Amino acid sequence: GMSLLIVLVCVLIADVRKLAAAVHAEKAMRERHEAAERRRRAVDAMRHPDPELDPSHIIPADELSAMIDAVVEAATNFRYIEAGALLERVQASISHATDDEGESEAPPALVAAAARVQQLTAPGGALEYVRARCATCKEALHDLNEDASWSLASDRDGTRVQYKRTAETLSVKIEAVVDGVSPADTIYVWREASLYKHWFPLMTDSRMLHEASIADVALHLEADNMFAYSDLVLRGWGCDNLRDGYMLLCVRPVAEGELPPSVAVPPVQTKKRKMFPPRRVPAVIDILVEPLSASSVRFAYAASLPVEPRVPHWAINVILQQGMAQIFSRMRDVARKMAAGDPASLHLQRMRDPEHAHVAEWIRERVDPYVHALEETL
Numbered sequence: 001g002m003s004l005l006i007v008l009v010c011v012l013i014a015d016v017r018k019l020a021a022a023v024h025a026e027k028a029m030r031e032r033h034e035a036a037e038r039r040r041r042a043v044d045a046m047r048h049p050d051p052e053l054d055p056s057h058i059i060p061a062d063e064l065s066a067m068i069d070a071v072v073e074a075a076t077n078f079r080y081i082e083a084g085a086l087l088e089r090v091q092a093s094i095s096h097a098t099d100d101e102g103e104s105e106a107p108p109a110l111v112a113a114a115a116r117v118q119q120l121t122a123p124g125g126a127l128e129y130v131r132a133r134c135a136t137c138k139e140a141l142h143d144l145n146e147d148a149s150w151s152l153a154s155d156r157d158g159t160r161v162q163y164k165r166t167a168e169t170l171s172v173k174i175e176a177v178v179d180g181v182s183p184a185d186t187i188y189v190w191r192e193a194s195l196y197k198h199w200f201p202l203m204t205d206s207r208m209l210h211e212a213s214i215a216d217v218a219l220h221l222e223a224d225n226m227f228a229y230s231d232l233v234l235r236g237w238g239c240d241n242l243r244d245g246y247m248l249l250c251v252r253p254v255a256e257g258e259l260p261p262s263v264a265v266p267p268v269q270t271k272k273r274k275m276f277p278p279r280r281v282p283a284v285i286d287i288l289v290e291p292l293s294a295s296s297v298r299f300a301y302a303a304s305l306p307v308e309p310r311v312p313h314w315a316i317n318v319i320l321q322q323g324m325a326q327i328f329s330r331m332r333d334v335a336r337k338m339a340a341g342d343p344a345s346l347h348l349q350r351m352r353d354p355e356h357a358h359v360a361e362w363i364r365e366r367v368d369p370y371v372h373a374l375e376e377t378l
Contacts, residue, residue, distance in 0.1 A: 160174065
């Protein structure tokens with residue numbers, strides 16, 4: 001009888017502990033949700049729509065030159081969504097005025113503006129990429145914010161992984177809120193391509209191929225494991241849209257002839273003998289970086305890559321669970337070392353190198369003032 005009583009007491013204690021743990025976990029989750037909601041309201045309060053982006057706004061001919069200057073300034077500072085909207089307004093205003101005045105009677109200011117826009121949007125012009133990159137950003141935002149067509153792979157430890165697979169393509173989307181990190185540091189981690197081999201899942205080598213600008217780079221990544229060898233030659237560029245609370249990183253396969261002739265693109269590997277033949281993967285990747293506070297960032301990451309139909313489901317699960325699901329936990333570890341000033345941090349070492357320090361400074365000049373203003377609204 002006494003032994004049975006002891007067993008019952010032990011079971012009761014275990015049940016009480018489980019209940020207490022569940023209550024504590026539920027309370028912690030509720031507090032995280034409440035904090036996230038406060039941060040979300042603060043981010044929304046920071047947004048101030050610009051009337052010049054209103055599609056119904058027609059710009060007078062004598063104001064077009066100044067507006068074109070604004071487009072160039074936005075594009076030069078990688079604000080492609082803003083630049084694209086302004087350029088659309090400028091071109092619509094020119095078209096509207098030309099229809100009203102007729103080409104032969106158009107005022108000199110209108111003629112000059114039309115000629116300038118044509119020159120700036122031509123190959124080599126300051127606005128060459130604006131329309132295409134604005135469209136790419138909008139497509140990326142749609143994919144990152146739409147859930148209806150995705151299947152849930154896992155949702156644990158603050159990281160949600162979704163996927164969709166067609167006969168030829170695997171797409172993966174990962175969402176996470178990472179705490180205890182500096183928003184500027186996390187952007188630096190994404191930007192420094194040569195260090196991916198030290199933290200990004202499945203990557204065994206990485207290097208920078210070319211820097212078109214401080215926010216536009218080409219990189220080479222390699223993934224060499226017991227099943228297959230794959231590599232990627234990619235071009236990644238950033239879009240500063242902190243006016244709406246986020247920055248966007250868009251990464252696309254490098255097209256033939258896209259890089260300067262002086263840039264040596266590694267040849268496609270053919271000698272690796274694995275279960276699957278070696279291949280160069282034309283991956284499409286988009287990353288949303290949304291600062292929520294001085295020490296918290298929301299990320300959404302989407303990647304699409306071709307997958308042969310014969311690749312088994314278990315191999316897909318390895319990619320999802322052992323690879324992609326670990327992206328933000330590993331990035332969090334890297335960024336937390338940076339925030340703690342860990343001298344062993346390779347990223348901190350790179351930031352402190354005089355040859356590379358300007359990259360971190362450039363990121364901080366953009367992100368830190370926004371985060372400071374955000375903190376004041378919390």
